[in-house]
Amino acid sequence: MNRLGKIISFIIFNLITVTAINAQDISIELGPDQIALNQSFTITVKVEGETLKSYNKFPDIEGFVKRGTSSSSSTNIFNGQVSRSQSVTQTYIAEREGTVSIPPFTIVVNGKEISSPGKTVRVVAAQQRQQQKRYDPFGSDPFEDFFGRGSGATEFEDIKEDAFFALTTDKDEVYTGEGINTTLAFYVSDDNRAPLQFHDLTTQLTKILKKIRPKNVWEENFSIENIRPEPINLNGKRYSVYKIFQASFFPLNDEDIVFPRVGLEMIKYKVAKNPSFFGQNRKEDFKTFYSKPKTIKVKPLPDHPLKDQVAVGDYELREKINSTKAETGDSFQYEFGVRGTGNIAYINEPAIKKDKNLEIYPPDSEERITRSGVSVMGTKTFNYYIMPKEPGIYNLSDYIQFIYFNPMKKAYDTLQSDYILEVEGSSLKNKSISDASATGLFYDRIENESNEVEQFTDFDWLKTVVNIFIVLALGISLFILFKKS
Structure with a gap:
């Protein structure tokens, strides 16, 4: 040409x-x-x-x-x-x-x-797999002869990156059962000039999580599927944040949580000192970025009879009832919902007071969990059937209570109902499921009866009558037999 x-x-x-x-x-x-x-x-x-x-x-x-x-x-x-x-x-x-x-x-x-x-x-x-020379589509310059540069080797330089890898938490100190939102992310400054790229992230993340996942915790994983840059301002400087893992950890005991130093290997390209228009202008290299170790102080809950059983979080009550007025023998449908921020999966059934006049059946439960921002939120709902056996006024706050520890207030708190039931009708105290006698049901009486062995002397007269009847029957049989003979 x-x-x-x-x-x-x-x-x-x-x-x-x-x-x-x-x-x-x-x-x-x-x-x-x-x-x-x-x-x-x-x-x-x-x-x-x-x-x-x-x-x-x-x-x-x-x-x-x-x-x-x-x-x-x-x-x-x-x-x-x-x-x-x-x-x-x-x-x-x-x-x-x-x-x-x-x-x-x-x-x-x-x-x-x-x-x-x-x-x-x-x-x-x-x-x-064989060791093969990597194909480099930019390894040669088809216009080198046109520009008259020949085939001299390209020199590359390592540009200092403006980026870092970090493990961050939203708290440095928590109570047992209180959530710690933990994020692993790569931060790249808007002023960064060094070309960077992720590689083999799935394999690396699996190894990293084995090191940083604490023991004796409940984990709520935010399940990051797509890694997208999010803008953030740190100390007056703008960065793009690439989150690779996020979860909330809820400690199950008061042992401190220790996150060790972990590394993330990135592809970092060296840049040609004298870039050509069509030539190879960058060369692939690798660099490992390390996070800083971090320790979270875990404090025990204050003394309380239920300190090892209560849920921890910031909760409120959402309740519903189909009616507040009914007749004895009719049932109420009551919904007790615990809503807020915390370990929703760890919320246990509220405490129920037993009463013969107001029968509360074991509930069905349902939970909904949302992971958003840096919080785990949701609702756990308990659905009850309540049957009154005696007329009267019943304050549900005396029967159903949910005790929990609020880390924001640093104190225990109680959720209890605002509903008051009005029950009319006749008493069912003298009736059983199958119209039993006035002495009450067997299971109602069992607690009041003695468990000592007694001799039934009251039935001696019955034995005498039975014996006389047997003797008379035997005599009549013998008389009929001899008469026929």
């Missing part, structure tokens, strides 16, 4: 590049048509020309198992114009060899529906 042809080719390539940079495009990229059993398949959502603000769930694929997500971003400057590209990748692992069909699917990205036609992927036997 002569020099004029090279110039024309360069101009055409330049125009194509500028057009691509100015375009705003959202796309879905699927992995290869064939993978080995020990290789992963990926689905990537890529956004160019705008910020990746939101996206919904990646599809579930029969024959594949999800194995975490990763995200990356890059910024390019060309002829004074800035082009940003962001992507998030869902990784899948094949369950077995064979053919996996990925049906067409849609993902909502930045409020727009982006469709993929799907495809068929062939899964073959696992392949032996």
Whole structure:
């Protein structure tokens, strides 16, 4: 090709590049048509020309198992114009060899529906991993001859990163049973110039959690599925936070919780000292970022007869009843709901006072838990059937009470009903389930009866009558027998 042809080719390539940079495009990229059993398949959502603000769930694929997500971003400057590209990748692992069909699917990205036609992927036997030279699409410069630079080696420099890895908690001191919200996150300053990227995050996170998960705690996991940057201001400086794990831990005893120092390995690229337009401008390297160790002081609850049984949290009562007036023998349907912030799963049934005049049957229970921000919130509801046996006025606060410890007030508190029942009708005290005698039910009498062995002398007269009857019967039988003879 002569020099004029090279110039024309360069101009055409330049125009194509500028057009691509100015375009705003959202796309879905699927992995290869064939993978080995020990290789992963990926689905990537890529956004160019705008910020990746939101996206919904990646599809579930029969024959594949999800194995975490990763995200990356890059910024390019060309002829004074800035082009940003962001992507998030869902990784899948094949369950077995064979053919996996990925049906067409849609993902909502930045409020727009982006469709993929799907495809068929062939899964073959696992392949032996070999040390191969990594393919580098930017390893050579097709226009080196045009610019006359030859094949000299590119020098790279390590740019100091403005980023850190941290384990943070919302409290430094808690009571036994009080929640500690714990977050593992990677922080990147808006002023950072060093290119960074996550890698093998699922494997790393599994090892990290084995080290930091405390013993003797109840865990409420916030289940982070998608790692997205969240803006935050620290000491007047803006950062993007990438949360990789978040959970609330509720200590079951007063042993201090110790979080050790853990490391997260990141891909950190070295940048070419003299970048070329089409050449290799960065080189992959690795750096491990370490969190600082942290200890949470756990305090025992103040002395109380129920200190080892009560729930801990900030709760309020939500109650309902179908009626406050009824006849003896009719039932009330009563709902006692404990709502608030704390370990909802640990809430036990309220204390019930037993009374022969007001029978309260064991409840059905239901719980709803929400994990939001840095709190675990929810409601645990107990549904009761209450049957009055005697007319009168009954204050439910005397019969059903929920005692708990409020760490905000640093004191024990009690939730009790505001309902007052008005019962009319005749007494059921002299009646049993099957119209038993006035002495009452067997189970009502059993507590008042003696358990000593007694001799039943009152029945001697009955024995005498029976013996006389037997003698008379025997005499009549003998008389009839001899008469016939």
